[in-house]
Amino acid sequence: MNNQLFPIVWLKPKKEQSLKRFHPWVFSGAIHSFDKEPEEGELVRVISSQNEFLGIGHFQIGSIAIRIVSFQDIEIDDDFWFRKLQSAVILRKNIGLLDDPQTNVYRLVHGEGDGLPGLIIDYYNGTAVYQAHSIGMYLIREKLARLLHDVLGKGLVAVYDKSDKTLPFKADIEPQNGYLWGKSIEKVVREHGNQFKVDWVEGQKTGFFVDQRENRKLVSDFSNNRDVLNMFCYSGGFSFCAMQGNARLVHSVDASSKAIELTRQNVELNFKNDSRHEAYVADAFDFMRDIKNRYDLIILDPPAFAKHRGALRPALQAYKRLNAKAFEQIRSGGIVFTFSCSQVVSKDQFREAVFSGAAISGRQVKILHQLTQPADHPIDIYHPEGEYLKGLVLYVD
Ligand code: SAH
Secondary structure, eight states: OGGSSEEEEEEETTTTTHHHTTTOEEEEEEEEESOOOTTTTOOOEOOOTTOOOOEEEEEEEESSSEEEEEOOOOOSSHHHHHHHHHHHHHHHHHHHHHEEETTEEEEEEEGGTTOTTTEEEEETTEEEEEEEESSHHHHHHHHHHHHHHHHGGGGGEEEEOTTTSSSSSSSOOOOEEEEEEEOOOEEEEEETTTTEEETTTTTSSSSSSSGGGHHHHHHHHTTTTTEEESOOOOTTHHHHHHTTTTOOOEEEEEEEEEHHHHHHHHHHHHHOOTEEEEEOOOOHHHHHTOOOOTOOOEEEEESOOSSSSGGHHHHHHHHHHHHHHHHHHTTTTEEEEEOOTTTTSSSHHHHOOOHHHHHHTTTOOOEEEEEOOOOTTTTTTTTGGGOOOOOEEEEEO
């Protein structure tokens, strides 16, 4: 559609600064008026109080009212979306991901980091899982699925839409998950040579925690001859890297029985009849009540304890308590890999919570590595909020 015909959104005076620095969000409080009320998911033109063009974005009702898809005044046609998807694919190609024979699972589109705010696409050995976080990206899902096929060609066998839990529940749409294009047969993917059965229909997120790929690899470097606890294991990603790295034993723990079932199936795919591995369904805080001197490598990769700002304080408390439990009980000379994937928890806040946990334990704790998300989860330099995964590798004397 011709970009001149989109509804116009005028901002209040002085509210254009962040857009001029290419930050892609317009908060509802910055809006002065519309020329005509946009529908949810519709593209709008954002104009400053001085009548300057600022950008074109998807409108929706909520705190983030507009997500900018173009800072240029250009037509938003199929070619525009094709080029966006193509540059996301080219980035992955340029960092070597597409040609890695050991890995065929990665993030293909990472929202703002790929100039496509509101959209996540993960790639699973031929199947793309499409997850819209904005109404605008949901409404164009069929078009984008088709264009993704144009970009990837034979590399794509299916696109599955899994947006039912990521769209604002107040919106007047009833998303149904399902295939947008093609149908997958193959549901086994490879990461660092390990195979994983991925269940994008029933599984958590898009089916796999793609963002821990590099950190899993680092775990294998620290695993030799160690007894490993992989807490919050989901489908067992860290466990298999620990086993690849010659861990003595690996215990995978998750509160979800479905996750443990997946882990067990994945053990069969990679380490059949390997007696080093055990999996347990248990709550983290219960399991860690009494693990004194049982492990010398502990991985803590909990779900986002804070999903919004209001939950920040209790989340920081939970990180502190969880980490304290690990520091108090790990064997001397042990290693803790600890993570936070909460977007609202900053790197410094997380580090402080871990620091407080260390102080409670009274142990000597040293930071060996500071970890983040991998390169297929790029952070738009103008949108620092995109940096969400934080991790520390710690040595406990
Ligand atoms: N480390 C995983 C991803 C972890 S996601 C990977 O590499 O794939 C967080 C996991 O924590 C989920 O599988 C969820 O089921 C589990 N979980 C949530 N609350 C929990 C709790 N209180 N105790 C144990 N596991 C929990």
